[in-house]
Amino acid sequence: MQLTGADIVVRCLQDEGIEFLFGYPGGAALHIYDALYKQDQVKHILVRHEQGATHAADGYARATGKPGVVLVTSGPGVTNTITGIATAYMDSIPMVVLTAQVPSHLIGDDAFQEVDTVGITRPCVKHNFLVGDVDSLADTLKKAFYIASSGRPGPVVVDIPKDITANLAEYAYPESVDMRSYQPRTRGHSKQVKRGVDLLLSAKKPIVYTGGGAVLGDAEDVLQKMVNMLGYPSTSTLMGLGAIPASNETFLGMLGMHGTYESNMAMHDCDVMFAVGARFDDRVTGELSKFSPNARIVQIDIDPSSIGKNVGVEVPIVGDCKEVLEQMVQLLEPRIDEIDRGEVNKWWEQINRWKSIDSLAYKTNDEKIVPQLVVERLGEITNGEAYVCSDVGQHQMWAAQYYAFEKPRRWINSGGLGTMGFGLPSAMGVQLAYPDSTVICITGDASIQMCIQELSCCLQYGLPIKVINLNNQYMGMVRQWQEFFYDRRYSHSYMDALPDFVKLAESYGHIGMRVQEPSKLDATLEEAFALTDRLVFVDVITDPTVNVYPMIAGGKGHNEMHLAPGQEEVKERELA
Amino acid sequence: MRRIISVLLENEAGALSRVAGLFSARGYNIESLTVAPTDDPSLSRMTIVTSGTDNIIEQITKQLNKLVDVVKLIDLTEGQHIERELMLVKVVAAGNEQREEVKRLVDIFRGRIIDVTESTYTLEMTGNGDKVDAFVQALSQVEIIEVVRSGVSGIGRGKRALSA
Ligand SMILES: Cc1ncc(C[n+]2csc(CCOP(=O)(O)OP(=O)(O)O)c2C)c(N)n1
Numbered sequence: 001m002q003l004t005g006a007d008i009v010v011r012c013l014q015d016e017g018i019e020f021l022f023g024y025p026g027g028a029a030l031h032i033y034d035a036l037y038k039q040d041q042v043k044h045i046l047v048r049h050e051q052g053a054t055h056a057a058d059g060y061a062r063a064t065g066k067p068g069v070v071l072v073t074s075g076p077g078v079t080n081t082i083t084g085i086a087t088a089y090m091d092s093i094p095m096v097v098l099t100a101q102v103p104s105h106l107i108g109d110d111a112f113q114e115v116d117t118v119g120i121t122r123p124c125v126k127h128n129f130l131v132g133d134v135d136s137l138a139d140t141l142k143k144a145f146y147i148a149s150s151g152r153p154g155p156v157v158v159d160i161p162k163d164i165t166a167n168l169a170e171y172a173y174p175e176s177v178d179m180r181s182y183q184p185r186t187r188g189h190s191k192q193v194k195r196g197v198d199l200l201l202s203a204k205k206p207i208v209y210t211g212g213g214a215v216l217g218d219a220e221d222v223l224q225k226m227v228n229m230l231g232y233p234s235t236s237t238l239m240g241l242g243a244i245p246a247s248n249e250t251f252l253g254m255l256g257m258h259g260t261y262e263s264n265m266a267m268h269d270c271d272v273m274f275a276v277g278a279r280f281d282d283r284v285t286g287e288l289s290k291f292s293p294n295a296r297i298v299q300i301d302i303d304p305s306s307i308g309k310n311v312g313v314e315v316p317i318v319g320d321c322k323e324v325l326e327q328m329v330q331l332l333e334p335r336i337d338e339i340d341r342g343e344v345n346k347w348w349e350q351i352n353r354w355k356s357i358d359s360l361a362y363k364t365n366d367e368k369i370v371p372q373l374v375v376e377r378l379g380e381i382t383n384g385e386a387y388v389c390s391d392v393g394q395h396q397m398w399a400a401q402y403y404a405f406e407k408p409r410r411w412i413n414s415g416g417l418g419t420m421g422f423g424l425p426s427a428m429g430v431q432l433a434y435p436d437s438t439v440i441c442i443t444g445d446a447s448i449q450m451c452i453q454e455l456s457c458c459l460q461y462g463l464p465i466k467v468i469n470l471n472n473q474y475m476g477m478v479r480q481w482q483e484f485f486y487d488r489r490y491s492h493s494y495m496d497a498l499p500d501f502v503k504l505a506e507s508y509g510h511i512g513m514r515v516q517e518p519s520k521l522d523a524t525l526e527e528a529f530a531l532t533d534r535l536v537f538v539d540v541i542t543d544p545t546v547n548v549y550p551m552i553a554g555g556k557g558h559n560e561m562h563l564a565p566g567q568e569e570v571k572e573r574e575l576a
Numbered sequence: 577m578r579r580i581i582s583v584l585l586e587n588e589a590g591a592l593s594r595v596a597g598l599f600s601a602r603g604y605n606i607e608s609l610t611v612a613p614t615d616d617p618s619l620s621r622m623t624i625v626t627s628g629t630d631n632i633i634e635q636i637t638k639q640l641n642k643l644v645d646v647v648k649l650i651d652l653t654e655g656q657h658i659e660r661e662l663m664l665v666k667v668v669a670a671g672n673e674q675r676e677e678v679k680r681l682v683d684i685f686r687g688r689i690i691d692v693t694e695s696t697y698t699l700e701m702t703g704n705g706d707k708v709d710a711f712v713q714a715l716s717q718v719e720i721i722e723v724v725r726s727g728v729s730g731i732g733r734g735k736r737a738l739s740a
Contacts, residue, residue, distance in 0.1 A: 127644040305638035
């Protein structure tokens with residue numbers, strides 16, 4: 001039977017097993033919206049801004065591992081998605097964005113609501129397509145899903161002119177895809193795997209450094225097996241948190257700009273570094289010329305271009321983290337006694353001395369709520385097992401430092417692009433995927449206002465997200481940099497004329513709470529989390545002067561961390 | 577160092593702009609870039625002349641390989657290869673003396689005169705980049721009206737080949 005292009009789009013989504021489609025209608029998309037109306041298998045979630053659709057799809061993908069799907073209209077519908085597409089691209093998140101386009105015969109005419117979607121999105125997608133005729137539609141969609149979710153995942157845009165959604169074709173969804181130009185490699189080269197194992201076993205001062213690739217590759221089980229077997233210290237990037245549980249004995253906490261002292265010192269002084277799905281980003285390495293001067297590096301990555309890009313690597317292994325780690329564990333098991341435990345124990349002693357400085361220690365007071373405490377309490381209330389979606393700023397760093405993630409795919413944040421506005425819509429995608437789980441959005445008074453309109457979407461679909469607004473009345477992270485590096489000239493970082501967030505939440509139909517006294521924090525959080533079927537917006541008024549510590553400033557190395565006031569003395573004492 | 581990278585890619589709309597966009601986004605040099613379909617009309621062959629440190633060249637080849645449209649590539653400069661570039665030059669050639677001088681140069685460089693008016697010659701020359709550069713140099717006494725260069729095409733020597 002012949003179907004219209006619009007029906008084909010919807011059938012493809014059904015046959016691909018898509019649960020949710022995050023979208024917003026408009027002229028060029030109306031045939032597709034009409035086709036959606038006639039079915040109820042794919043649930044359409046109506047956002048309030050197309051940026052929200054992309055972040056929601058992205059959050060869904062990060063939490064589930066399945067591609068998130070977006071549908072928008074041409075022109076402004078598309079341009080509104082760019083931030084979300086770029087966000088997904090930077091963090092390698094599988095996503096398929098269907099963009100309606102003006103009818104084929106008008107393309108290039110500056111038609112109403114026309115933009116060059118393929119051109120505008122090219123630098124921030126893994127791939128994109130402009131569909132040329134209705135006969136190739138199903139094929140193209142199949143390819144889009146395959147490309148988005150295989151290899152190093154990423155967003156794929158499919159631009160569909162309106163006339164094509166009206167034209168007729170026979171429908172058959174392809175069973176599989178074979179592309180001569182795209183064949184991602186997943187298994188590690190056996191010779192490289194062996195060389196990697198040899199180097200790991202020879203280490204005296206090893207460190208295991210894991211990143212987002214370990215989470216995206218679902219490598220947590222084998223990764224934990226491996227670090228436990230090796231007994232080597234481990235650390236994680238912002239994107240990799242949860243792949244090794246925070247409570248794992250080998251785990252030193254996050255590394256990088258706001259990582260722990262012990263993680264960064266261990267990175268700096270190690271002799272063998274094992275990078276698992278981590279890409280040596282500048283927020284992680286600090287000043288490259290000072291980076292880990294004596295390390296011999298083994299790196300696993302599915303993307304060859306991530307290997308040796310910033311830092312020279314002795315043993316590159318191209319492949320899927322999980323598969324390669326399984327290959328390595330097989331070789332390691334019978335040889336595990338080759339490890340020089342005496343040396344490694346000495347290394348651990350050194351690390352424990354660094355650890356004793358307690359670089360994440362912070363001071364509380366009776367007058368004002370300090371934000372670190374809020375995050376720590378959230379971790380305790382939810383056993384480190386909630387889904388935590390964050391915006392960007394100080395609150396994001398505190399969430400990463402203090403929540404203590406026990407599981408992968410629970411920490412949902414925009415690491416690569418650092419997109420304010422990501423938190424709330426991404427939490428919607430997560431809550432839809434897991435309606436019975438606790439989903440928290442940790443945000444700041446500036447970030448939350450970038451996609452606050454989605455509170456309306458949350459009401460429509462009954463999403464009981466817990467929004468924790470760490471309200472310091474500042475763009476805190478900007479203020480911190482201005483305090484440190486611009487002589488306290490707080491240029492435009494004060495959030496003047498903030499709305500009353502409690503009333504705002506209420507006017508969107510949710511429950512709003514405010515807490516200002518430290519003594520009332522616990523009771524307020526408990527009350528909020530007890531309301532399991534409602535969205536609760538908790539406006540937590542915090543001490544505006546608190547900074548994120550420890551910190552590696554620009555141009556500094558891992559061994560030149562700036563500690564919190566008071567901690568420098570502890571360091572002198574402990575390391576004396 | 578100067579490198580010649582040969583790329584086989586899907587002959588699809590947008591493939592060229594993906595390559596060009598990659599080079600500009602990542603700040604890689606392009607000295608020249610040529611592209612045309614091959615005997616298999618579904619494939620295009622592109623020759624890119626670029627330069628950079630070994631690290632940069634490694635990133636360039638990895639990033640190119642990462643493009644979904646790229647089927648295969650080789651760095652021709654890693655082995656024996658042949659490169660050719662076509663150049664068309666229009667020069668002022670008025671009066672016998674000038675015309676003789678141009679003819680002599682064309683002969684030395686094994687070029688050809690392919691169009692003549694009473695005041696101009698249009699010349700054709702093929703060769704590797706150096707030879708074409710040298711020819712332009714040699715024409716310095718003559719008044720050049722315009723120069724059109726095709727950019728370099730390259731192919732491996734002997735059995736070395738790039739095919740899908
Ligand atoms: C879209 C966007 N614009 C600007 C920035 C730069 N930026 C990074 S953090 C920050 C301040 C965030 O303030 P807030 O959300 O209140 O969080 P806080 O740092 O106070 O916790 C800004 C402006 C950004 N990351 N994203």
